[in-house]
Amino acid sequence: MNLNHLRHFFTVIETGSFSDAADRLYISQPAVSKSVNELESYLKLPLIERGVKGRPLSLTKDGKMLYDYARSIFALEKAATDEVIARQKLNRGAITIGVSPTIANYWLTPYLVDFQQKYPNIDLKVMVESTHSIKEALTDADIDIALVEGGKIESEQYDIKIWKQEVMSIIAHPDIDDKEWHKHPWLLRERGSMTRDLMEQLLVKAKITPKKIIEVGSNELIAQMVSKNFGLGILPRSVIHSFCETKQLKEISRGHHDMLTRPLYWIVCHGRPLGPASRAFHDVLFN
Template sequence: MAMNLHLLRIFYTVAREGSFSRAAEALHISQPAVSKGVRELEHQLDVALIERAQRPGGRRAGVALTQIGEVLFEHARGLFALEKAAIDDIHARVGLRKGALVVGASTTIAGYWLAPYLALFADAWPDIAIEVRAGNTELVSRWLVDCEVDVALVEGSVADERLARDHWQDDALVMIGPPDWEQPSADASWLDILNRERWVMREPGSGTREATQRMMAALQIAPASLIEAGSNEAIARSVSCGAGLAIVPRVVAADLIELGRITLVEPPGIAPLSRPLFRLTHRDRPLSPAARRFVAFLDGSATQS
């Protein structure tokens, strides 16, 4: 059975937008045409794709997919992402534009590690337009799966089999406290002290959050309370104001340590902390010429010819 890709695109847009009306706007067709397209696809496949439950009072709830609808959405998501990738690659190869590169990066990488590579790349290839999109590891990975970025650099682990993960470099981490935090004596019960403290951490989905939780588990730290912050900079600033302790990248904390606004917390017998940074690419998407050149810069094997 051949699937009607036009109807599939309508269904995918409804699921992505979470609304028939927004899907109609995105596709530049009428809302009745969108509803009809979804019904026709369900008829062709002989399955229900969208739940049609009503809220009290007859108001329709937001779009919810059936179990089969969720499966089909994931297939459609990959299909249309690859369609976009193919169009982008063809445009680059036939010279319809001088070239473009979209890099997805976790927030720490975007803020502290990426700039030198971008500068070198821009000097070597000045006609290639560069865009950087920053987010946490989970969000950046999703962008790469959807082919919204060409290559990604992240801090956390990624389990999606559609993505290839290569070690890029290591990022040193430090444990920090407020400026007036006093180091306990060597014979003090460090574990009890650290467990009594409040800790400041990144949000779920962040590579820093994942690394922090992994290290705290290894050190048997189970904090009494937590504060979540949306960036490593926000964590460091919160710690400087007395919010609690934290584990952050050394590059984030360096200036505040030098200024005396935060202090290093150095429990005895703990080896230096670090976490790996990874370069991600899409297994089923060939790298564009611009992306191949940029990956060479990241790996230190670039030439400017």
């Protein structure tokens, strides 16, 4: 069934005449009459009683049935249009953000607060998982956008750009002599993790060969163990800030010319259009 024909038929009944329907539809009256005739021919059913000129239009039994369906169809169309417009204007909508743990714990909150204050009618959901799991969720469309930390990420299925460069710090217990820190064991994340790969790259960049490596499953636990003089570590400055303020550990400075950093990435699926809420969150993050 041609929906334009159905719309013309519906408008004729709504306005009460072919001429008024033509005015509302911005087409000629003959075009409206032709459209309704073609609909009747297609359905092989009479829809409108053609009575005496000047008398109101009336529907056949079949016409009444079709009119009721048409009214429901175009009511749904209007509701869908209204919903789309509301989402475009960010009066309604939802966004699911996937983030890796360090970003969730130390970076994301002020941006979420800012976004929610600007767009209070948008429903927010945040998934916190490993970088690998976040990328899988993005591929499966379980999340709209991803913010992850780690080493270099390359894939033709993603659009990737750097959101921030996070400063990494070499850390030690305050009692360790700065001239002897290289003699102590290093606490690193588990082998195979993106954070471990990045830490090893940073150690190479800093020209450090660890005497001994102890694998630890979380950044926070590494910070706690270093504060107990268990060894040395290399962690994001955001993770160790409170430990340094309370003098539970210290940063080993290598000078501004040799600053260690790791990228924090914004990732979306290549070729998948961003919705209005996702575009608005992008602007909050980058502006």
